[in-house]
Amino acid sequence: MPPPRSPLAVPLPALPPLAGVRLGTVAAGLRYRGRDDLLLAELAPGSSVAGVFTRNRCPGAPVVWCRTALAGGRARALLVNAGNANVFTGRAGDLATRASAEAAAGLFGCKPRQVFLASTGVIGETLPVQKLIAALPAAHAALAADGWAAAAGAIMTTDTFPKAATRVARIGGAEVRISGIAKGSGMIAPDMATMLCFVFTDAKLPPPLLQALLERGLGNSFNAITVDSDTSTSDTLLLFATGQTRHPRVSEAGDPLLREFRAALADLLQDLALQVVRDGEGASKLIRIDVAGATTARSARRIGMAIANSPLVKTAIAGEDANWGRIVMAVGKAGEPAERDRLAVAIGGVWMAREGGVVEAYDEAPVVAHMRGAEVHIAVDLGLGRGSARVWTCDLTHGYIDINGSYRS
Amino acid sequence: MPPPRSPLAVPLPALPPLAGVRLGTVAAGLRYRGRDDLLLAELAPGSSVAGVFTRNRCPGAPVVWCRTALAGGRARALLVNAGNANVFTGRAGDLATRASAEAAAGLFGCKPRQVFLASTGVIGETLPVQKLIAALPAAHAALAADGWAAAAGAIMTTDTFPKAATRVARIGGAEVRISGIAKGSGMIAPDMATMLCFVFTDAKLPPPLLQALLERGLGNSFNAITVDSDTSTSDTLLLFATGQTRHPRVSEAGDPLLREFRAALADLLQDLALQVVRDGEGASKLIRIDVAGATTARSARRIGMAIANSPLVKTAIAGEDANWGRIVMAVGKAGEPAERDRLAVAIGGVWMAREGGVVEAYDEAPVVAHMRGAEVHIAVDLGLGRGSARVWTCDLTHGYIDINGSYRS
Numbered sequence A, B: 001m002p003p004p005r006s007p008l009a010v011p012l013p014a015l016p017p018l019a020g021v022r023l024g025t026v027a028a029g030l031r032y033r034g035r036d037d038l039l040l041a042e043l044a045p046g047s048s049v050a051g052v053f054t055r056n057r058c059p060g061a062p063v064v065w066c067r068t069a070l071a072g073g074r075a076r077a078l079l080v081n082a083g084n085a086n087v088f089t090g091r092a093g094d095l096a097t098r099a100s101a102e103a104a105a106g107l108f109g110c111k112p113r114q115v116f117l118a119s120t121g122v123i124g125e126t127l128p129v130q131k132l133i134a135a136l137p138a139a140h141a142a143l144a145a146d147g148w149a150a151a152a153g154a155i156m157t158t159d160t161f162p163k164a165a166t167r168v169a170r171i172g173g174a175e176v177r178i179s180g181i182a183k184g185s186g187m188i189a190p191d192m193a194t195m196l197c198f199v200f201t202d203a204k205l206p207p208p209l210l211q212a213l214l215e216r217g218l219g220n221s222f223n224a225i226t227v228d229s230d231t232s233t234s235d236t237l238l239l240f241a242t243g244q245t246r247h248p249r250v251s252e253a254g255d256p257l258l259r260e261f262r263a264a265l266a267d268l269l270q271d272l273a274l275q276v277v278r279d280g281e282g283a284s285k286l287i288r289i290d291v292a293g294a295t296t297a298r299s300a301r302r303i304g305m306a307i308a309n310s311p312l313v314k315t316a317i318a319g320e321d322a323n324w325g326r327i328v329m330a331v332g333k334a335g336e337p338a339e340r341d342r343l344a345v346a347i348g349g350v351w352m353a354r355e356g357g358v359v360e361a362y363d364e365a366p367v368v369a370h371m372r373g374a375e376v377h378i379a380v381d382l383g384l385g386r387g388s389a390r391v392w393t394c395d396l397t398h399g400y401i402d403i404n405g406s407y408r409s
Helices: A061-068 A091-110 A129-142 A150-152 A207-218 A256-278 A297-308 A309-318 A324-333 A366-372 A400-405 B061-070 B090-108 B129-141 B147-152 B207-218 B254-279 B297-308 B310-318 B322-333 B364-372 B398-404
Strands: A021-026 A036-041 A048-053 A078-085 A115-122 A162-171 A174-183 A196-201 A236-241 A286-294 A345-347 A350-354 A375-381 A387-394 B021-026 B038-043 B046-054 B077-084 B114-121 B162-173 B174-183 B196-201 B234-240 B288-294 B344-347 B351-352 B375-381 B389-392
Touching: A021 A129, A021 A150, A021 B196, A036 A129, A036 A150, A036 A196, A048 A061, A048 A207, A048 A309, A048 A350, A061 A091, A061 A115, A078 A091, A078 A196, A091 A115, A091 A129, A115 A196, A115 A236, A150 A162, A162 A256, A174 A256, A196 A256, A207 A236, A207 A256, A256 A286, A256 A387, A286 A297, A286 B351, A297 A309, A297 A324, A297 A375, A297 A387, A309 A324, A309 B398, A324 A350, A324 A375, A345 A366, A345 B344, A350 A366, A366 A375, A366 B398, A400 B310, A400 B364, A400 B398, B021 B129, B021 B147, B038 B129, B038 B147, B038 B196, B046 B061, B046 B207, B061 B090, B061 B114, B061 B234, B077 B090, B090 B114, B090 B129, B114 B196, B114 B234, B147 B162, B162 B254, B174 B254, B196 B254, B207 B234, B207 B254, B254 B288, B254 B389, B297 B310, B297 B375, B297 B389, B310 B322, B322 B344, B322 B351, B322 B375, B344 B364, B351 B364, B364 B375
Parallel strands: A078 A115, A196 A236, A286 A375, B077 B114, B196 B234, B288 B375
Antiparallel strands: A021 A036, A036 A078, A048 A236, A162 A174, A174 A196, A286 A387, A345 A350, A345 A375, B021 B038, B038 B077, B046 B234, B162 B174, B174 B196, B288 B389, B344 B351, B344 B375
């Protein structure tokens, strides 16, 4: 039985066509039955591509493939399957990536290295690559400019809702669009690209510029979230630019002409990253953690992540317990500079601990009400310096155990 | 309702008297009702003491007290309360440690700095120190050489069984005894002292030697276990030597005369550490992880701990799923040198993954049987060098959520 839809789910936005992108999905029968599990995306000739990937030392074969392909900077197609991660599948896994890229390249008349691959699902099972290749012509025939919702659905695994976002931005006088889809929803940890996320724009941006823009957008999105501290072997975030909309030429990520685009991209990435957290396995609450007063921004982020990854903090929030003592513990375990008598902790805007002790007679009623809500805000002030960071996570519930403790999920 | 007794519980061993130690417990009513929650231990005059403590940056007031007191190297009493951790209690917390140490010192006619303190329980609530002090005379009156079982019980919080161990060893021709009690059972993480653990011996060992012996014994015991990756603010491990048994004088930890003693102490510490893991909150399986072939021992330990702290590995084991793919993921996320094509993974002695892929046609029957047992053995060979490590943890079950997700546990 699939897990119930996350109580934190958000509706799928309408995604209008984006010049230079067509999407096709099919039920390839790789693992799931009765649903599409293969996505093929066509990108206009000349499209550029940027990407970031998991830092896991045992990455999947598709990650290895993409890293090499990225050096070319050009993309004609994206091929994604759900249900089998093609990870730790030995030489067969490497051969499967090559064979599927070659098959897709044949359909588009491009080089295999212009085909980008991603796989998500079980680790260590051989990818049924012939079945995948056999399904490609149908996916190709299904290519359509309005295939966005189907694409967001086809890449899901334990996700309980499809994830997408879209923005517009002007570059000079021209309006360009950015649209993306993503999937989660376990094995999500800091400083990784993400689970799978694919973002497309019709702007014309050369590969090195596109890469710089992508990396700028990570800090407050996919590198600021964690679900369970585990780091997938398949995390992949790709950004494609089809160049189909005419706008003034830009050559540097810092170009003032890109101000709106940078903001829109950062906003879209954060939107998608938070959708991934909202669908964290078993999540019932979205938790935002603001750390201020740390010695450095890096220290603040580490403290934020120590709180976000603490099972005791996460279970307390699941239990709607404003247990600030566990937050103090998590601050202390981060190993970063902290002093008891300067540390302050707030939940829902109410400062509960300050100057080394509980704030006597703080108003508990708004805290209790806040804990009952779907979004919980934690604030920590170290009182030491000017370093700050914001990170997001979800709570740890019985749902997580249900999803991950069943046989070969 | 208290959680049910851990299915991994072991019986409390009989602890004979140990020369120079008397133990008294009372129900001080600090938090619990109907049970002893205060332990007072008397140590013969001249007893030496060694200790290690949490590395959490927000330690409790008793930890701060003990660190200072340890400089004196001498102990006459140990005072432990359960139910209130006296952590993040500001200046009141510091005053409470001083007041209780002074009160106990009055009973024994010693200096306050010869009284060692430990508190465990809720963080951030003011310790009712007057109630504690009022209970001291009764605890003092209850002092007895056979108070070991009561002592092991009085320091419990969410523990579901009392933890103790005893060993004998010869130093020269003389037989000395080592006995210890411990309590867990959440907020247990690597490289920390422990939760609370108090070990006593009647050997005569000066403080610096005692400290060296204690630190030698940590690597394969309390620094090799983790329950939930969270690090308590109160972790305390104290080792007292009463010097009541005559034996040849020793002055160095490496002295050949101490060979048996070192081995017995290491064995006792490992026994107590594993009892803590066996009572990990919600634990249904004890997991042993052997890492070999890493570039260094330190790297091996980090990889072992990454596996031991992975929620996805721990939930899989709870579900009796031999999901070696998640073990590969955890190896990769450790950030230590690892190569897919050299990595091998075994569960229950059966190598399931090797040379970058699944071992075709491995015998699944013994693995399935092994997963159903109460103890699960994971082995990982990196194939890179000679670094090895062994660590222990428990699985992650609904029980953990039950215990920690309820209001102000």
